[in-house]
Amino acid sequence: MENNVKEPARLWKVLKSEYIYRDAWLTAQKDTVELPNGNRIPNYYILEYPDWVHTIAITKEGKFIFIRQYRHGIQEVRYELCAGVCDASDASPLETAQRELSEETGYGGGVWKEYMKCCANPSTMNNWTYTFVATDVEPISAPHREPTEDLSVHFLTREEVIELLQQDEIKQSLHAAALWKYVAENHLI
Structure with a gap:
């Protein structure tokens, strides 16, 4: 880190979320997200697993x-x-x-x-x-x-x-x- 000032979290905003596949060992969701700068990603994929x-x-x-x-x-x-x-x-x-x-x-x-x-x-x-x-x-x-x-x-x-x-x-x-x-x-x- 260049300085010791902690930046505020810049979280993405989820605009839409849907499951596209669900099974015992693989679950996939597709999100539409908005970044802090206003840009959008229409197809962001998340794989869900247990810990x-x-x-x-x-x-x-x-x-x-x-x-x-x-x-x-x-x-x-x-x-x-x-x-x-x-x-x-x-x-x-x-x-x-x-x-x-x-x-x-x-x-x-x-x-x-x-x-x-x-x-x-x-x-x-x-x-x-x-x-x-x-x-x-x-x-x-x-x-x-x-x-x-x-x-x-x-x-x-x-x-x-x-x-x-x-x-x-x-x-x-x-x-x-x-x-x-x-x-x-x-x-x-």
Whole structure:
């Protein structure tokens, strides 16, 4: 910032809004908006999603828990953090993250903290992604995955995680951003 004076918010005015597609995993709306300078955009599209969570989970032995699964959008199998979608029945994003870690890996317990909150694309998507760090997690049950989940669980060393990041092998950008922040803040390189 060039100066410390906070500018007033310059919000867009929504003149018209309509849903053009609604399904369980994709909802799209089309807005007509007016910018603060008076210019109008007649067709501005917003994709609506539920909030998402992912967790940097570290075992008592210091291993990072990753999953590896196929991602049809890029048609590749990749390492990722344990992640999921906030269900309406979850009391909070933390509850969602704890549920997802348990369901996908069988791990839980430990010490949890919210680490960061970001948006995948705030220009055209309306949801938040919550990152949690869970340390000292341990096995608490067998995994109980949904029928649509086909994944494997991996326990990686700090060096292996850093190598994946440096080799650009973590393609999920929200996961990579959280991991790079964690690596930087904890002086892991």
